[in-house]
Amino acid sequence: MFPVRNWTELRLTISLDRNKIIAKMADSYYDPKDLRKFGKITEWSEELGTKFFDYYGKVFEEGALTAREKSLIALAVSHTEQCPYCIDSYTKDGLQKGITKEEMMEAVHVGAAIKSGATLVHGVMMMNKVNKLDG
């Protein structure tokens, strides 16, 4: 049995090792740490990067829609786009805005319903074709 002191040390070590492992995965497509570097895209194209972030910031301000409503839309779209960075960001953003997990899951279902609906509505195209060729 370790003295209690070592448990925190151990948990910290595990946490640090986990991050080291993630850092070593730089040759994979997604690294959670890259999210913090998003702003750096401006360095290679200052004008376009700055315009983008100004636009982005403006979009999420309170307007005809509340910042809260926009955050939920962003969360749903993050899922339909299957963007890990966006899911990370807008889950946290939702929590910061006091959005509940039930509200978040309903938003994700809205995205999923549109995705599946978009697939299924093409069934009509299939039906039209069948009716034409074999009706």
Place this chain on the structure above:
Amino acid sequence: MATKSLKKTGNELADANRQLEILSNGIFKNGELPTFADKIKETQQFPLRPRKLEILQINVGYMCNQVCDHCHVDAGPDRKEIMTWETMELCLEVIRNTGAHTLDLTGGAPEMNPNFRRFVEEASKAGIKDFIVRSNLTIIRANKKYYDLPEFFKKHNVHVISSMPHWTKGKTDKQRGDGVFDKSIKALQELNAVGYGMPDSELRLDLVYNPSGAFLPGDQASMEKDFKKALMEDFGIQFHNLFAITNLPIARFLDYLIASENYEDYMYQLVDAYNPMAVANVMCTNTISISWDGWLYDCDFNQMLGLKVNSKIKHIANYNEEIINNRNIVISQHCYGCTAGAGSSCQGTVA
């Protein structure tokens, strides 16, 4: 949900020095993130110095009827640190002569101190402009002997500030314990019934929101709007202001961050959100925090970390406002919690 304090369970994080060690090691030691001192040097704000003293915050004891997950005091029913009447008398002497306009009583649950009422009665005679008691709400419903607290507060024109982590039962009880939401709602209704929190009422009732996990609070004004709408629609409750407070990485919250492997990410969030504008108004620049045993600190967080004021006067027995106000404020990496985003203090945002 915790039922005992870190101190009672013998957790190493009950030791303030161990907490300070953790906050100085790892990502801050290897230079991945700048220390708080280095960060405020960038804007020539080091050393951090007090402005005019405005708030005397007195912690009358760490005993509490609740054991909240993220409590920076590590308060709970098992904590026995309670301010004695002798120390209260020393505090009263200071309150009668201070230049501060606000007196802020906190705990634990301050109402559990056996001399709480006597202290409030005496302190309210001192002519302090704003007399705050930080009540956890559930104490009002915890035992018959506390049922009349709303009337008592009213009689002494106390400004009540209460914690309320969310307007839903699920999120509130997760952080503060089963049944806390229902009791808090009942207590708020009782405070409303005697006039607290009503529009235009001089009986001030403010709520404190702090996040339930490893994330920062959202915009204070938007949160206030959401809280007001939900509490009014669901329970007919009214209050004045909502203060959004950032969880500082100390005590139980630090334990939670490490155990849930959120410590590093949380520190990154705090450092990324660093706002030099918030540094200028951070609460340690206008507050003195007094502990249950009379020691003086720059803030309640430094009190919990055992970081006494950097002054030759360290105890209320030798209190001298002029000498104490001429000091450098003691800082460490937990201070990033008060300078993130719009800043954070016991009175909410500062920038």
